[in-house]
Amino acid sequence: MWKTVLRRILIMIPQLIILSMLVFILAKMMPGDPFSGMINPNSDPKTIARLKQEYGLNDPAWVQYTRWLGNLLHGDLGQSYIQKVPVASLIWDRAVNTFWLSLLTVILTYAIAIPLGISAGRHQDQWQDQSIQVFNYITFAVPAFVFFILGLWLFGFTLGWFPISGSVSGDVNPGTFAYYWSRLYHMLLPAILTALITTTGTVQYLRTGIVDNKVEDYVRTARSKGVPEKVVFNKHILRNSLLPIAAFFGNTITGLLSGSMVVEMVFSYPGMGKLFLDSISQRDYTTLTALILIFGILTLIGNLLSDIIMSIVDPRIRVK
Amino acid sequence: MAKEKENKNTETNQQPSLPPSGFKVVVREILRDKVAMVAFTIVVLILLLTFGGSLLLSGQNVTEINVADAYYGWGEAGHLLGTDDGGRDILKLVIVGGRNSILIGLAVTVITECVGLVIGLITGYYGGTVDGIIMRIVDFIQILPQMPIIIVLTTVIPNYNAFTLVWLVAMFGWTTTVRYYRSFILSQRGRDYVLASKTSGSSDLKIMFREVLPNITSMIIIDVVLTVAGNIGIETTLSFLGYGLPTTTPSLGTLIGFANDPVNVTTRPWLWLPATILLLLISMSINYVGRALQRAGDARQREN
Numbered sequence: 110m111w112k113t114v115l116r117r118i119l120i121m122i123p124q125l126i127i128l129s130m131l132v133f134i135l136a137k138m139m140p141g142d143p144f145s146g147m148i149n150p151n152s153d154p155k156t157i158a159r160l161k162q163e164y165g166l167n168d169p170a171w172v173q174y175t176r177w178l179g180n181l182l183h184g185d186l187g188q189s190y191i192q193k194v195p196v197a198s199l200i201w202d203r204a205v206n207t208f209w210l211s212l213l214t215v216i217l218t219y220a221i222a223i224p225l226g227i228s229a230g231r232h233q234d235q236w237q238d239q240s241i242q243v244f245n246y247i248t249f250a251v252p253a254f255v256f257f258i259l260g261l262w263l264f265g266f267t268l269g270w271f272p273i274s275g276s277v278s279g280d281v282n283p284g285t286f287a288y289y290w291s292r293l294y295h296m297l298l299p300a301i302l303t304a305l306i307t308t309t310g311t312v313q314y315l316r317t318g319i320v321d322n323k324v325e326d327y328v329r330t331a332r333s334k335g336v337p338e339k340v341v342f343n344k345h346i347l348r349n350s351l352l353p354i355a356a357f358f359g360n361t362i363t364g365l366l367s368g369s370m371v372v373e374m375v376f377s378y379p380g381m382g383k384l385f386l387d388s389i390s391q392r393d394y395t396t397l398t399a400l401i402l403i404f405g406i407l408t409l410i411g412n413l414l415s416d417i418i419m420s421i422v423d424p425r426i427r428v429k
Numbered sequence: 430m431a432k433e434k435e436n437k438n439t440e441t442n443q444q445p446s447l448p449p450s451g452f453k454v455v456v457r458e459i460l461r462d463k464v465a466m467v468a469f470t471i472v473v474l475i476l477l478l479t480f481g482g483s484l485l486l487s488g489q490n491v492t493e494i495n496v497a498d499a500y501y502g503w504g505e506a507g508h509l510l511g512t513d514d515g516g517r518d519i520l521k522l523v524i525v526g527g528r529n530s531i532l533i534g535l536a537v538t539v540i541t542e543c544v545g546l547v548i549g550l551i552t553g554y555y556g557g558t559v560d561g562i563i564m565r566i567v568d569f570i571q572i573l574p575q576m577p578i579i580i581v582l583t584t585v586i587p588n589y590n591a592f593t594l595v596w597l598v599a600m601f602g603w604t605t606t607v608r609y610y611r612s613f614i615l616s617q618r619g620r621d622y623v624l625a626s627k628t629s630g631s632s633d634l635k636i637m638f639r640e641v642l643p644n645i646t647s648m649i650i651i652d653v654v655l656t657v658a659g660n661i662g663i664e665t666t667l668s669f670l671g672y673g674l675p676t677t678t679p680s681l682g683t684l685i686g687f688a689n690d691p692v693n694v695t696t697r698p699w700l701w702l703p704a705t706i707l708l709l710l711i712s713m714s715i716n717y718v719g720r721a722l723q724r725a726g727d728a729r730q731r732e733n
Binding site (some may be wrong): 255371 | 662670716
């Protein structure tokens with residue numbers, strides 16, 4: 110199994126290199142340079158030109174690329190054009206916010222999707238299955254941002270059950286219980302809505318898995334051996350049907366990351382997606398470059414995790 | 430001459446003995462499904478409303494700003510759905526915006542289907558190294574953060590317009606289509622009819638486009654319908670975030686974007702609610718038709 114994991118990690122290296130090249134090209138397409146963040150009305154154009162020369166901005170592209178990559182490996186993501194602080198420190202707080210929101214969303218997604226998928230597969234073509242299919246069709250068909258807007262309008266503005274924006278109320282002190290409760294409370298509505306709309310794939314895979322596995326030979330064998338129905342379902346059918354969900358895990362992470370922009374915008378939640386949108390409207394290109402790189406790396410890691418989990422739960426796909 | 434005619438006659442005579450064509454079964458199955466018929470009717474009505482309405486409005490400049498008329502409510506001053514901050518009539522914006530969003534969705538789908546189908550046929554049919562290389566590229570594009578990259582490109586590309594947007598979305602979309610067709614064609618590669626055609630000396634191109642392609646017509650219809658819905662979703666999401674269609678071109682996403690302002694959400698629902706409802710209707714009806722087609726396609730596979 111370690112061979113599979115090792116091989117999978119090795120595949121990631123060329124992917125990372127190509128990703129970094131793409132991001133570098135994208136960064137070069139953006140106007141401005143690392144000194145725009147330091148320029149003020151008093152700075153002398155000659156000094157800027159000298160600085161540019163000194164820092165090698167007139168070097169050939171590949172020299173600049175390797176230097177940029179070297180800085181990245183040392184954790185130096187550059188200086189924000191607008192906020193005039195290191196990008197890394199700017200992103201860190203937001204990344205923490207996005208992490209907690211995503212974690213809550215993932216937990217809720219599986220908490221909703223797995224019972225629904227099992228119920229639909231178990232009661233195939235009965236009313237449970239049919240209503241879950243309708244639910245699944247709705248979550249598949251409705252665009253996420255419409256779902257968020259309507260949810261915010263109904264539960265945030267009209268009913269007033271949840272806060273409408275931000276990540277924490279202003280009147281609580283950090284460190285107290287009220288503070289953590291307020292943070293959780295602010296994450297609940299976005300997390301529930303995102304979770305509901307992300308369940309589609311998992312429910313569908315689980316249902317299909319159970320329906321297909323029910324009629325397999327090994328299930329019939331187990332039944333004819335006299336294995337109790339409950340054990341047949343939980344140990345034989347369910348375990349095999351959960352495999353595709355492991356494969357789908359990376360997909361869920363990717364979806365959450367690309368979805369973070371929309372959900373954080375609608376709920377004005379200060380995470381990485383919101384930072385990305387703010388940076389682009391302020392033309393803060395160093396922050397943008399760093400964020401795209403981070404989004405890309407996280408997606409790669411999501412896929413890596415997915416494949417590794419697959420090789421753990423399904424011995425058939427391991428490298429011999 | 431006479432012989433050729435005879436050949437044609439025997440060919441047409443043979444038709445009934447063959448299993449019904451994919452398209453016919455799909456149509457038959459759809460006609461049976463009452464809800465799908467309703468969904469299909471809604472799609473047609475929306476197309477008539479948006480495209481017909483846009484034709485009627487073609488003489489007017491719906492995005493012309495007239496601040497004196499700003500923020501009329503429902504039905505005030507002859508504006509059935511009120512006006513926005515620039516005094517533009519919401520009903521007209523919804524009609525033109527709906528048409529634009531559907532057109533973008535269609536345009537992206539045409540590109541991704543053509544590219545995806547051809548590349549899918551090639552990778553699936555040849556397999557081996559060709560398949561290996563193309564699929565590595567497809568894998569890589571699929572793990573790129575699509576939304577952030579598109580958004581950055583929309584801001585750095587000079588002369589950005591609706592066509593640029595179509596190409597940007599299509600640049601990522603074709604990979605899904607390739608995967609969809611490739612898996613099916615891989616399964617057809619070893620089938621008797623392909624091998625028979627190969628033995629009798631048909632060229633690879635002929636086998637791909639004359640033998641395999643007709644077998645996937647129902648798959649193409651299904652994928653086109655579902656992809657159009659998906660692409661409308663992508664365009665409206667981008668416009669909603671403010672980086673889709675340029676502000677001078679109305680889009681449902683831009684209109685729904687009015688809801689980003691808390692004041693608009695609570696006190697001016699006419700700004701964003703009509704566009705939201707239209708987009709919901711579009712996505713839900715197109716997706717329902719797509720799913721019904723999918724079920725019909727499965728039914729056809731059962732019959733074979």
